Amino acid sequence: MTFQELSTNSQDYLKVLWDLREWSDKAIQPTDLARKTGMKPSTVSGAMARLTTQGLVTHAPYGDIILTPLGEQYALKMVRRHRLLETFLVEKLGYRWDEVHKEADQLEHAASDLMIERIDESLGRPTKDPHGDAIPGPNGEMEEDSSILLTDAPEGVKVRIERVSDEDPKLLRFLQQQGLSINGSATIGKFTPYSDIVTLVLPSGAKVALGASAARRIRVTRLNDEGGTALS
Structure with a gap:
């Protein structure tokens, strides 16, 4: 499955899984994902079953959820979009850092790869977003986080x-x-x-x-x- 073929919900789940992994060392459970997204556990379980079939996560019933290499690649693509858009909104359009998260959530699905590349170029290829989060490069490369x-x-x-x-x-x-x-x-x-x-x-x-x-x-x-x- 290509990135473009993923539904917006699947893209969101992959991004959330990456975010959970960034902020905690503990294994990710379906309950963590349900709490983070506000979805019912049954909805999350169904989504994880689909992502497993698509080869993007590994997940046994009631077990840990782990991104596969392909799932991680797609998750980083979403993270890159989100953080570049947040940076663009702050630096070019005058948004405050508390105003950009939901806006970027909406825009990240509509923006083309070309638009994201042009935004990155116009910003001088930043490595951090307004909240200090590392922005993945075009190939998923990121600065090491020692915080x-x-x-x-x-x-x-x-x-x-x-x-x-x-x-x-x-x-x-x-x-x-x-x-x-x-x-x-x-x-x-x-x-x-x-x-x-x-x-x-x-x-x-x-x-x-x-x-x-x-x-x-x-x-x-x-x-x-x-x-x-x-x-x-």
């Missing part, structure tokens, strides 16, 4: 904000209002026992408290004392 979830960063460490999930516009607006942005720095505040709150201390001294669900949508890298990326 960690904010929830995994130890207390007292200085970090740089590398990526923020684009799915929650309210969180994106909140972070911007608090002065947090991609490539911005902060220090992990003191942990409170039995609390799911992560506190970030900004260079200005301002403190931003984030719940665990919000903190899990942010990826960071550890900085050394000079502001460069630490090796460990």
